[in-house]
Amino acid sequence: TLTGKCAVITGSNSGIGLGVAREMARAGADVVLNSFSDSEEDHALAAKIASEFGVDARYIQADMSDADACRALIAKSGRCDILINNAGIQHVAPVEEFPVDKWNAILAINLSSAFHTVAAALPMMRQAGWGRVINIASAHGLTASPYKSAYVAAKHGVVGLTKTVALETAQEPITANAICPGYVLTPLVEAQIPDTMEKYNMGREEVIKTVMLERQPSREFATVEQLGGTAVFLCSDAAAQMTGTTLSVDGGWTAL
Numbered sequence: 376t377l378t379g380k381c382a383v384i385t386g387s388n389s390g391i392g393l394g395v396a397r398e399m400a401r402a403g404a405d406v407v408l409n410s411f412s413d414s415e416e417d418h419a420l421a422a423k424i425a426s427e428f429g430v431d432a433r434y435i436q437a438d439m440s441d442a443d444a445c446r447a448l449i450a451k452s453g454r455c456d457i458l459i460n461n462a463g464i465q466h467v468a469p470v471e472e473f474p475v476d477k478w479n480a481i482l483a484i485n486l487s488s489a490f491h492t493v494a495a496a497l498p499m500m501r502q503a504g505w506g507r508v509i510n511i512a513s514a515h516g517l518t519a520s521p522y523k524s525a526y527v528a529a530k531h532g533v534v535g536l537t538k539t540v541a542l543e544t545a546q547e548p549i550t551a552n553a554i555c556p557g558y559v560l561t562p563l564v565e566a567q568i569p570d571t572m573e574k575y576n577m578g579r580e581e582v583i584k585t586v587m588l589e590r591q592p593s594r595e596f597a598t599v600e601q602l603g604g605t606a607v608f609l610c611s612d613a614a615a616q617m618t619g620t621t622l623s624v625d626g627g628w629t630a631l
């Protein structure tokens with residue numbers, strides 16, 4: 376179990392980050408939730424995890440597009456045995472029309488934030504004598520799609536950063552790996568289903584299988600619980616010799 380360990384999960388007030396935080400807490404870890412907002416609901420999410428799983432859970436506001444804020448998040452956490460870089464945004468446009476501010480924001484939030492948090496967390500992991508860096512990349516860290524230049528570049532960058540951190544910590548009880556999800560059923564994706572059903576004049580199952588999951592051979596979404604379970608596995612003794620690699624949770628996407 377992860378009792379006594381502290382997991383810091385960036386971008387964790389919704390979707391995959393929240394799901395991973397819940398599975399970390401279920402496994403006994405204390406958790407730090409994060410996003411750029413600072414609302415009552417954000418803090419209530421942490422309180423709910425604390426009462427549900429009997430762990431220490433805090434919400435710390437920090438904007439992952441800001442280098443100093445990334446490093447301050449780790450400092451304020453006070454302890455970081457498990458670092459999960461999950462914050463991420465997307466924008467879709469042809470490369471010649473891609474807005475420069477969107478490119479910069481995606482590179483900052485999806486890639487540079489992981490550089491800053493890792494740099495701040497590694498000394499803490501060394502001090503504690505154990506550590507896990509888990510970067511939530513994407514199937515787009517291994518393959519590309521048109522119109523997603525910034526996202527694909529950032530996610531490939533995350534995979535490269537992961538490998539480098541793994542080599543720099545290879546002889547220590549610290550590992551660094553990337554999880555590469557395919558299409559995951561998050562509230563954001565769920566919200567797109569009714570519109571897509573209307574657009575294609577299809578039922579829920581048909582639109583999911585033939586339109587949304589066209590590139591996912593399993594024709595099923597991965598779930599946030601499955602991603603959380605994969606992250607918990609990476610913290611287990613069985614995974615102690617797994618480092619610098621990617622784990623695809625993509626229903627066969629990258630096998631195609």
Ligand code: NAD
Binds near residue numbers: 463513
């Ligand atoms: P989401 O929008 O539900 O979650 C993104 C999280 O990042 C939110 O908590 C959001 O508040 C946070 N965030 C955004 N900008 C931030 C900022 N500037 N500072 C701090 N936090 C910020 O989406 P999700 O699907 O749960 O995505 C989580 C991660 O998983 C992302 O890195 C995404 O690229 C990756 N991913 C998602 C899918 C999918 O199908 N949903 C597939 C592959 C990879």
